[in-house]
Amino acid sequence: MTLVERLRVRESTSAKYLVDPGPSDDDIHAVLAAAVAVPEHGAVRPWRFLVLREEGQRRLSTVFVDDLLRDQPDADAAAIAKRRAAPLRSPLLIVVAAEIRDDHPKAPPVEQVVSAGLAAYVIQACFADMGYGAVWVTGPPAYSDHVKDSLGLAPKDAIVGFIHVGTRGADAPPGPKRRPDPANHVRVWPGD
Numbered sequence: 001m002t003l004v005e006r007l008r009v010r011e012s013t014s015a016k017y018l019v020d021p022g023p024s025d026d027d028i029h030a031v032l033a034a035a036v037a038v039p040e041h042g043a044v045r046p047w048r049f050l051v052l053r054e055e056g057q058r059r060l061s062t063v064f065v066d067d068l069l070r071d072q073p074d075a076d077a078a079a080i081a082k083r084r085a086a087p088l089r090s091p092l093l094i095v096v097a098a099e100i101r102d103d104h105p106k107a108p109p110v111e112q113v114v115s116a117g118l119a120a121y122v123i124q125a126c127f128a129d130m131g132y133g134a135v136w137v138t139g140p141p142a143y144s145d146h147v148k149d150s151l152g153l154a155p156k157d158a159i160v161g162f163i164h165v166g167t168r169g170a171d172a173p174p175g176p177k178r179r180p181d182p183a184n185h186v187r188v189w190p191g192d
């Protein structure tokens with residue numbers, strides 16, 4: 001499959017369909033080597049990748065619940081269970097963050113976040129190319145200073161995504177998805 005075809009048919013696999021086996025250490029290394037080849041401005045290299053498997057996912061689960069209860073002390077049992085389960089839903093979880101330099105003369109923070117977003121997409125697309133399923137999620141924990149601090153990040157840093165990765169389970173919906181017609185998103189400027 002060419003790169004264009006690979007990207008055209010890439011699609012997310014909901015974390016509930018991601019099962020063992022997850023990617024090997026060699027797979028992860030190869031994918032992250034591609035991720036650090038994304039464009040970035042000013043040699044800031046803002047990307048931070050936190051690789052979590054069982055123990056890391058369990059600890060993040062505890063952090064997620066703490067975070068919910070700080071924000072909503074009256075959260076009900078269902079909300080707590082949902083938040084607790086969130087990081088545990090796949091064999092591998094990669095947190096993609098941008099460690100922001102806010103004093104760079106040429107590369108403002110938004111460009112650093114964009115570059116980290118590119119890295120998140122490369123990670124997802126490369127795992128797809130290896131035959132794995134993956135999905136990029138955020139939600140309130142991505143914007144929580146408590147979660148950032150627990151992961152060794154500062155409040156000014158950005159968690160751009162939690163990338164769940166695993167083998168697509170037998171019950172995962174088969175693709176391909178219908179995609180928008182690119183013509184609806186394009187115009188030649190200035191046109192006629």
Ligand SMILES: Cc1cc2nc3c(=O)[nH]c(=O)nc-3n(C[C@H](O)[C@H](O)[C@H](O)COP(=O)(O)O)c2cc1C
Nearest residue numbers: 010011012013117135136137138139140160161177
């Ligand atoms: C920055 C970002 C954050 C996202 N956060 C969530 C999320 O929290 N929950 C979710 O179900 N999908 C989230 N998505 C969407 C999924 O990753 C996915 O793209 C979407 O379900 C469409 O599926 P597709 O990738 O196959 O087109 C997010 C996507 C992006 C780019």
